[in-house]
Amino acid sequence: MHKVRFLFILFCCIFFLMGISHSAEILTLDKAVQIAIKNNPKIKESLFNKRAAMEEKRSAFSGMLPKISAEYKYLHLRDDPFVYFKMGPQEKKFVRGYRNTYSWNISLVQPIFTGFALLSKYEISALGLDREKLSAELTKLDVAFEVKQAYFNVLLARRELEVMEEEVKQLKSHLDDAKGFYSQGIIPKNDLLKSEVAYSLAKQKLVRAKSDLSVARSNLNRILNKNILDLSYEIQDVDTMPFFSQDLRELIKEAMKKRPEIIAMDRAIKQADWGIKLARSRFFPTVSIFGEYQREGEDLGATENKFTNEKNLLLGINAKWEFFESGKKFFDVRKAKWKLKSLKARKQALKDQIAVQVKKAYEDLMVAKINVETARKSLSQARENYRVTNEGYRVQVNTSTDVLDARAYLTQSEMNYYGALYGYHVALAALKRAIGEY
Numbered sequence: 001m002h003k004v005r006f007l008f009i010l011f012c013c014i015f016f017l018m019g020i021s022h023s024a025e026i027l028t029l030d031k032a033v034q035i036a037i038k039n040n041p042k043i044k045e046s047l048f049n050k051r052a053a054m055e056e057k058r059s060a061f062s063g064m065l066p067k068i069s070a071e072y073k074y075l076h077l078r079d080d081p082f083v084y085f086k087m088g089p090q091e092k093k094f095v096r097g098y099r100n101t102y103s104w105n106i107s108l109v110q111p112i113f114t115g116f117a118l119l120s121k122y123e124i125s126a127l128g129l130d131r132e133k134l135s136a137e138l139t140k141l142d143v144a145f146e147v148k149q150a151y152f153n154v155l156l157a158r159r160e161l162e163v164m165e166e167e168v169k170q171l172k173s174h175l176d177d178a179k180g181f182y183s184q185g186i187i188p189k190n191d192l193l194k195s196e197v198a199y200s201l202a203k204q205k206l207v208r209a210k211s212d213l214s215v216a217r218s219n220l221n222r223i224l225n226k227n228i229l230d231l232s233y234e235i236q237d238v239d240t241m242p243f244f245s246q247d248l249r250e251l252i253k254e255a256m257k258k259r260p261e262i263i264a265m266d267r268a269i270k271q272a273d274w275g276i277k278l279a280r281s282r283f284f285p286t287v288s289i290f291g292e293y294q295r296e297g298e299d300l301g302a303t304e305n306k307f308t309n310e311k312n313l314l315l316g317i318n319a320k321w322e323f324f325e326s327g328k329k330f331f332d333v334r335k336a337k338w339k340l341k342s343l344k345a346r347k348q349a350l351k352d353q354i355a356v357q358v359k360k361a362y363e364d365l366m367v368a369k370i371n372v373e374t375a376r377k378s379l380s381q382a383r384e385n386y387r388v389t390n391e392g393y394r395v396q397v398n399t400s401t402d403v404l405d406a407r408a409y410l411t412q413s414e415m416n417y418y419g420a421l422y423g424y425h426v427a428l429a430a431l432k433r434a435i436g437e438y
Helices: 002-021 029-039 041-062 117-183 189-223 248-258 260-283 328-394 400-435
Strands: 025-027 067-076 082-087 090-095 100-113 233-235 286-297 311-320
Touching (some): 029 041, 117 233, 260 328, 328 400
Antiparallel strands (some): 067 100, 100 286
């Protein structure tokens, strides 16, 4: 008896723990955004681009540092190298080297002055890294907004499914009432047929609502970089409207400070300015110092040489100046200047475009807010209308057509309300995206 009781308690505990382990995770909006920013392929792509720009900056810096190279050479001559020396009336031939010569050297070169070319390249690459960082921030803004859209689309699809389920349930109840009235001869067959058709159409819409919810979930999973069939979590509903009272002018000012596109454009303008300095650098000479350690001999290690010293060390300075290239340098400088002017003009156009984006997002939010208030009032009226109409039908004051119309109004009002409610949240997300927030 005690053994049976023990086994029963053990099985209860196991089933309880299994229920806990399989309980669905609750996914909030903030958590969804965090997951997407961490896992979304677009974010990973921007991270890789940022790392590539970082390596480019390091490469540009290394160009200002010394360069060390080594060379090994083997030379074979058909004949022994020789020279003639005239000694009085006679000439004598002297061998002056080997037919097989091995040589190697190690050299070091340090740029001293390049007309600010190396510095310009470094500054351009550093600004390029800043632009990639800003591009990564811009990608985060886009992904966060995409997540929010998909998140509220799931909530809307889920609400629409609930509405369809409730409509099917109520139309089934109405159909049962109609069948009872018809069997008693209270209503004509035409009224019964209307109820049956409405019930069948509602079931079809229910199937479509289930499909829409499944697609919406798959799209959210895609953005979160999850398996598109993952159903291991539940979406937390949002049934409130965040208070918003910022002034449009302040929002536009905020966007001009926060939008990554404007900051990136400033970096591009600075890059173009350094590009002018880089083009001008070719008008100056380049100066570098160098050192080299050399060995030459008849063996593989170049350690034996009876004709000359087998090793040597040299130091020197090299200056080079290309002072004429048929105007190419001049044209390159002018090209860089025009590029700078082009970017400044593009920045102004970008600021105007962003201001319009903010204004549109602000207006959309205000419209969405009014729509929620209107839809909420309409929904309350539609619910009361359906209740009164349905009760009237049961005492045969109203017809089936009245009930079906009332239910159709209620369904449309519910759809409008939830569409307006979640549309408000999407509009708010769009406004935040427009000012550079997520």
